[in-house]
Amino acid sequence: MTEFHLLLIGYGNVAQRFVSLLGEQRAQLASRYGIGTRVIGIATRREGPRYVDSSVVSAPRRTKGGASPAKTEHYRDSTLAFIRDACVRDRAAARAGRLVVVETTTLDIARGEPAIGHVRAALAGGAHVVTANKGPAAFAYRSLARAAEKANRRFLFEGAVMDGIPIFNLVRETLPAVKILGFRGVVNSTTNFILTAMEQGQPFDQALARMQAAGIAEADASLDVDGWDAAAKTAALANVLLGASLTPHSVAREGISEATGQRAMAARAAGRRVKLVAQAVRTGRRVTARVAPEELPADDLLAGVEGQQNAILLETDLLEEIAIVQRGGSLTQTAYALLSDLITIARDIKRDTSLTWRAAARRR
């Protein structure tokens, strides 16, 4: 049985659903994968970092006032210092590869910070990292992957694109020897919902308000409608699948507006669809990427992606095109992505790579 010690950096919608999912899946995780979990600390922006009493086996739910009912020990420094401190304090778990930092802080579209710093500190301290935050893979994939390799720890981020639908896992685990040449996709649920609604004559603001009420639009809606969220996902996909070194700022970007709605209505009347298409392609040594509304013929797979659905088409050398369609997205799916990343780490431990791990642990 592997008991993972979890340090939750960010404890909002995704992290709270992750913790409740761990509870729901507890028996299965133990019997099928030999996994147990224990939350050892939590950090949020407003409440700051705190260690959770070691007898607590799952994270406490927040009470109405935000206070935790569990016994906690507040840590008076920054989140970054908290991660470093936790890695030292729980060095036995870190050495054994059982300490995992679960990074679910808010996306920062300017630089990907402080999430990148959190990931770096965790890896340097001997912890694995699982995250649903797009920032680290979108801004710093290459250097973080190198840091993970050097530390002999995992940096996993399946939840960063299309929630729990496997894309990074799919390519890493099931497509050996296949080269990804490029991709095209509809990767932002809010803009696709708005475009679908506007085609039917609904006003832009009304469709956006529905996505905000459903908790699907980002807190700052401009991240969705201006194409930033799609650009961050495009950069992450291009960095990981195409070996690029992009950031969201190097993705050519055009968002959607009320005017795109007029275009979408006219296109629909002519049997075509307007979609916010994210794409990247490798040409020689160069990878170019863009996000923009495009008018697609009806027989394009992306033209049939309705409402909140997402889809990606991977262009490969040996298997031609592979399509992945996400029919529905939810917090459970994003939480599942974190869970699947945790199982990947448990499988590593089981497979035992252990000779390398023990050697690395002795060196630390």
Ligand SMILES: NC(=O)c1ccc[n+]([C@@H]2O[C@H](COP(=O)([O-])OP(=O)(O)OC[C@H]3O[C@@H](n4cnc5c(N)ncnc54)[C@H](OP(=O)(O)O)[C@@H]3O)[C@@H](O)[C@H]2O)c1
């Ligand atoms: N929601 C989804 O369906 C979904 C899907 C895929 C990916 N994601 C990504 O997953 C991440 C989490 O999403 P969410 O919906 O859970 O967001 P959320 O509800 O806004 O939670 C974010 C959490 O991060 C905390 N935080 C922010 N900066 C921090 C810092 N410097 N140190 C410590 N804690 C900090 C916040 O604390 P306060 O509450 O005190 O501000 C909050 O607890 C985001 O990067 C998002 O883009 C979300």
